[in-house]
Amino acid sequence: MLGISLDSQERNCKFAQETSASFPLLSDTDKQVAKAYGVLSFTRLFANRVTFVIDKDGMIRHIDEGSDAIDPSGAFHACPVPGK
């Protein structure tokens, strides 16, 4: 499990501490990755969270957007080997 936000690394560190995040929280401050994944166009229309499940071969297996993506358990069902 990886989290990506557009916040700075410093802010992500604070967020990770506040929420006791147990996964890497990546900082995409120049929005290049968000653009590559089309996430910015998602968020113009919907909520502010999108979750992708990517298999070992680098292929996208599942996409959750909006309220579904808030609870990642939905995405876990599509993941044959949940991250340890």
Place this chain on the structure above:
Amino acid sequence: MPLFGTSATLKVGDRAPDFALPDQNGKVVKLADFHGKQSVILAFYIRASTPG
């Protein structure tokens, strides 16, 4: 309402674009690091784009 598939540039079955980004501790994480080893759940939190 067509909520899905109209706004995304990526869809299920597409190859996930590679990336290399620093985590909260400054360690650079690459998607390619997981290739052939482990599947990845990638959760975007677009908090910074909303003022306030």
